[in-house]
Amino acid sequence: xxxxxLSGDGPRSLVLSVIxxxxxxxxxxxxxxxxxxxxxEVAARIAIFIVLVASYDLLLGYxxxxxxxxxxxxxxxxxxxxxxxxxxxxxxxxxxxxxxxxTAVAVAVAFVIALFSLRVRAIFFAMITLAVASAVAVLVSxxxxxxxxxxxxxxxIPRELTPAFRLETEVFGTRITGRILNYYLVFVSCTVLFLxxxxxxxxxxxxxxxxxxxxxxxxxxxxxxVVIYRTVATCLSAGIAALAGALFAIWLRYVGPDxxxxxxxxxxxxxxxxxxxxxxxxxxxxxxxIFVLAxxxxxxxxxxxxxxxxxxxxxxxxxxxxxxxxxxxxxxILSVYFFPSGIVGRLRARG
Amino acid sequence: MSDPxxxxxxxxxxxxxYHILHGVDLDxxxxxxxxxxxxxxxxxxxxxxxxxxxxQPHSGxxxxxxxxxxxxxxxxIARKGVALVPEDMGIFxxxxxxxxxxxxxxxxxxxxxxxxWIFSVFPPLxxxxxxxxxxxxxxxxxxxxxxxxxxxxxxxxxxxxxxKGLAPAIVSTLARALRDLKLAGATxxxxxxxxxxxxxxxxxxxxxxxxxxxxxxxxAELASDASLQERLMGLSMEHA
Numbered sequence: 061x062x063x064x065x066l067s068g069d070g071p072r073s074l075v076l077s078v079i080x081x082x083x084x085x086x087x088x089x090x091x092x093x094x095x096x097x098x099x100x101e102v103a104a105r106i107a108i109f110i111v112l113v114a115s116y117d118l119l120l121g122y123x124x125x126x127x128x129x130x131x132x133x134x135x136x137x138x139x140x141x142x143x144x145x146x147x148x149x150x151x152x153x154x155x156x157x158x159x160x161x162x163t164a165v166a167v168a169v170a171f172v173i174a175l176f177s178l179r180v181r182a183i184f185f186a187m188i189t190l191a192v193a194s195a196v197a198v199l200v201s202x203x204x205x206x207x208x209x210x211x212x213x214x215x216x217i218p219r220e221l222t223p224a225f226r227l228e229t230e231v232f233g234t235r236i237t238g239r240i241l242n243y244y245l246v247f248v249s250c251t252v253l254f255l256x257x258x259x260x261x262x263x264x265x266x267x268x269x270x271x272x273x274x275x276x277x278x279x280x281x282x283x284x285x286v287v288i289y290r291t292v293a294t295c296l297s298a299g300i301a302a303l304a305g306a307l308f309a310i311w312l313r314y315v316g317p318d319x320x321x322x323x324x325x326x327x328x329x330x331x332x333x334x335x336x337x338x339x340x341x342x343x344x345x346x347x348x349x350i351f352v353l354a355x356x357x358x359x360x361x362x363x364x365x366x367x368x369x370x371x372x373x374x375x376x377x378x379x380x381x382x383x384x385x386x387x388x389x390x391x392x393i394l395s396v397y398f399f400p401s402g403i404v405g406r407l408r409a410r411g
Numbered sequence: 412m413s414d415p416x417x418x419x420x421x422x423x424x425x426x427x428x429y430h431i432l433h434g435v436d437l438d439x440x441x442x443x444x445x446x447x448x449x450x451x452x453x454x455x456x457x458x459x460x461x462x463x464x465x466x467q468p469h470s471g472x473x474x475x476x477x478x479x480x481x482x483x484x485x486x487x488i489a490r491k492g493v494a495l496v497p498e499d500m501g502i503f504x505x506x507x508x509x510x511x512x513x514x515x516x517x518x519x520x521x522x523x524x525x526x527x528w529i530f531s532v533f534p535p536l537x538x539x540x541x542x543x544x545x546x547x548x549x550x551x552x553x554x555x556x557x558x559x560x561x562x563x564x565x566x567x568x569x570x571x572x573x574x575k576g577l578a579p580a581i582v583s584t585l586a587r588a589l590r591d592l593k594l595a596g597a598t599x600x601x602x603x604x605x606x607x608x609x610x611x612x613x614x615x616x617x618x619x620x621x622x623x624x625x626x627x628x629x630x631a632e633l634a635s636d637a638s639l640q641e642r643l644m645g646l647s648m649e650h651a
Contacts, residue, residue, distance in 0.1 A: 267510050271503045278501035281463050282559070283489035283517035339505075 065255055067262040071342055076407040080342060083349050087247060091240045092232040098356075104243055106352045107250040108308045113332045114257050114344035115300035121339035122261055123293040124273030126182055128326055129173060129189035132196045133166040133298040135320035137305025140165065142213040142315045143206065150216035159306040163299050170298030174291040197321045212316020215309055221245065222313075246307050253300055257341050260296065269293055270339075328355075335395050337402020346403050354391065359384045416441040416598045417462070417567055422471035422481070424454075424461045431457045433622035434471065439567070444589075444599045446609045446630060448644060449619035455602040456498055458619070459569045462600070463495045464488045475567070490517055492566035496573060498602075500556040504545030508536055508555060511544050515559035522563070529558045532588040550581035557585060561592060568592065570601040574608055586611065610634045618643045 063070070071077040083106075086093060090103035112134055119125045140162020141155060148154035169192075177188040200207045207213065219225050225238030234240075260266055271279040272286050280286050309315045319325075328351065336347020359381040366379040399406045415438035424432040432454050439445045447455045460466045462473055464485035473481040480488050489495075494515075503511050512521060530537040533554040539547060544555055553573055560568055573589070574582045582605070589612055593599065603609040609616070613630035626633075626643050633639060 264513070267506065267514055270506060271514055274503045274505055275501055277465055277485075278497070278503070279514075280485040281465060281489055281495050281497070281501075282515055283486050284514075285484065285486040 067259045069258055069262045073407045076404060080345055083345055091243055092234050095234060100243055102352060102356050104246045104311050106349050107247050108304050109348040109352055110344050111250045111253045112301055112304040113329055113348045114254060114341040115297045116329050117333050117338060117341060117344055118257060118297045119293060120333055122266060122269045122273060123290055125290060126186040127189040128186060129193045130301055130329055131321050131326045132193050133170060133301035134305040136166040137162040137302030138309035138315040138320045139207060141306045141309040142215050145216050146213060150218050152218055155310060162306055163302040166298045166302035167295045170295045174294040179287060197317055200317055200321060210317060212314060215313045215315065217310055217313055242311060246311050249307055253303060261341055331392055335402060337404035340404050343402045343404040354388055358388060415439055416476060418474040420472040422461060422468045422473060424457055424466050424468045426466060431622055432461065435624055437617055437624055439598060439600050440615060441598055442596045443614040444593050444601060444612050445615040445617060446613035447600060447602045447617055447619060448609060450644060453619040454622040455619055456571055459495060459571050459602060462569060463493055494560035494565040495569045496556050496560045496571060498571040500552045502544045502552050502555050506544060507542060508540050508544050511555055511559060512562055516562050518563055525562060529561055532591055533558055550577050553577060553585065557588060568597055568599045570599060572602050572604060574603065574605045
């Protein structure tokens with residue numbers, strides 16, 4: 061059963077299995093294990109970024125396509141939900157149609173980008189996606205009548221998903237609120253999407269993508285139209301990113317250029333893929349978890365480290381929470397230096 | 412040579428600004444083995460790559476059973492039943508032997524009978540079936556590369572210097588496999604520098620020089636005429 065769900069492509073390393081299992085359990089029971097708004101925020105963000113990063117790895121790691129437009133698709137999903145709810149009201153129908161519309165637009169945009177640019181060399185494709193990403197970000201902040209501009213949009217979601225909604229039931233001593241229901245909407249959707257991607261990369265289609273990444277000419281000469289496979293991969297990856305964006309919007313009840321479209325997010329995604337390990341969707345699980353945790357808790361950790369070393373000279377200054385970005389940077393350099401194939405690549409090589 | 416399977420007519424191919432093929436005319440007869448011979452840089456590999464579409468000819472026709480396949484994409488040509496075993500072997504190192512073979516079977520699932528035949532001629536492929544192809548030795552990679560072409564019945568096999576850089580024992584394993592393929596009635600166009608192997612397998616020979624075919628005829632004729640070999644390729648029977 062588990063093997064079927066994982067499409068026969070498990071973590072394949074004891075240490076990795078334990079890590080992934082722990083992440084899964086922690087996310088599955090997050091509302092009960094870590095009560096408090098902030099930790100639930102972090103848990104939902106981890107779940108969504110796992111899907112987002114895995115969908116990017118589908119492109120980068122499996123198909124060997126370097127794209128900087130992934131946030132565009134993420135944003136299209138999020139704005140789809142926002143625009144639909146602002147026009148149709150706080151109904152489930154609005155969420156569903158916004159998600160579907162955003163995803164459809166994302167797939168269509170990906171198709172056009174793919175057709176125009178997958179025929180050119182990889183570096184030019186990367187440039188084109190970079191241009192598209194900037195153009196979309198500018199467009200979104202300009203079209204304020206539709207997108208709320210720089211201010212973004214608040215999203216009215218059905219009452220059952222908001223903190224104001226409370227069930228009478230208690231589980232493990234925690235009252236079930238709409239917020240927790242919303243969290244499980246995110247968690248279950250992300251789990252399904254992740255398993256779906258695992259299935260895709262282990263399908264014959266995924267094998268062809270890997271063959272193309274390794275030797276596109278050879279794959280073509282064996283009989284696979286590289287352009288078609290790359291186009292389908294781009295569209296699929298965009299569609300999943302849009303679904304992740306829709307979940308993110310529903311969870312945050314807000315969408316703005318900074319939460320979905322900024323180039324910082326694109327860089328974050330890239331780093332998560334590299335840290336976790338390219339060419340395996342399991343890398344997304346590890347990469348996204350470490351990164352989001354570091355983003356949210358490194359400052360706290362440094363604060364306590366700084367306090368603990370207050371007697372020493374210089375050290376507390378270095379560990380000042382304001383320097384967290386510096387240490388995050390050091391962390392990346394070290395991880396790329398010691399794990400060039402990512403944490404998962406390293407663990408699998410050992411296991 | 413009536414009704415050849417493949418005919419090249421005045422095929423010219425440029426790579427970047429260099430003219431590599433200056434008008435190749437070549438017939439590959441059905442159900443026989445044609446050896447493409449010639450010095451390094453004569454255009455043999457370019458000819459094979461042009462046939463499968465990896466290089467686009469800028470003029471000339473390539474007729475496969477009368478259908479002009481020049482300027483079609485490689486994948487389309489491959490799916491018409493043309494398989495290339497490239498000089499660099501071109502295996503997918505990160506995929507397993509099994510996955511490499513499954514990908515090569517473009518028409519559908521692998522035929523078990525054909526796979527058993529391949530296992531019998533290339534036993535290491537059975538041993539390393541579930542292993543990444545990148546872990547194979549050079550000779551085993553060549554076996555895999557050849558086996559990928561053999562996994563389905565193709566109309567035309569293009570084989571580029573299979574013996575290059577391999578130990579004699581492995582060359583004879585490959586020669587046996589190719590002889591099996593030949594006996595099964597396959598049409599093969601093969602580039603080979605090892606004249607002994609070329610002589611043993613070839614029915615016909617075509618000699619290239621400077622992007623043209625300068626001689627073609629029966630292999631037996633070329634093999635028995637040392638002065639012809641000397642003149643065409645700088646080879647002599649002592650080397651053979």
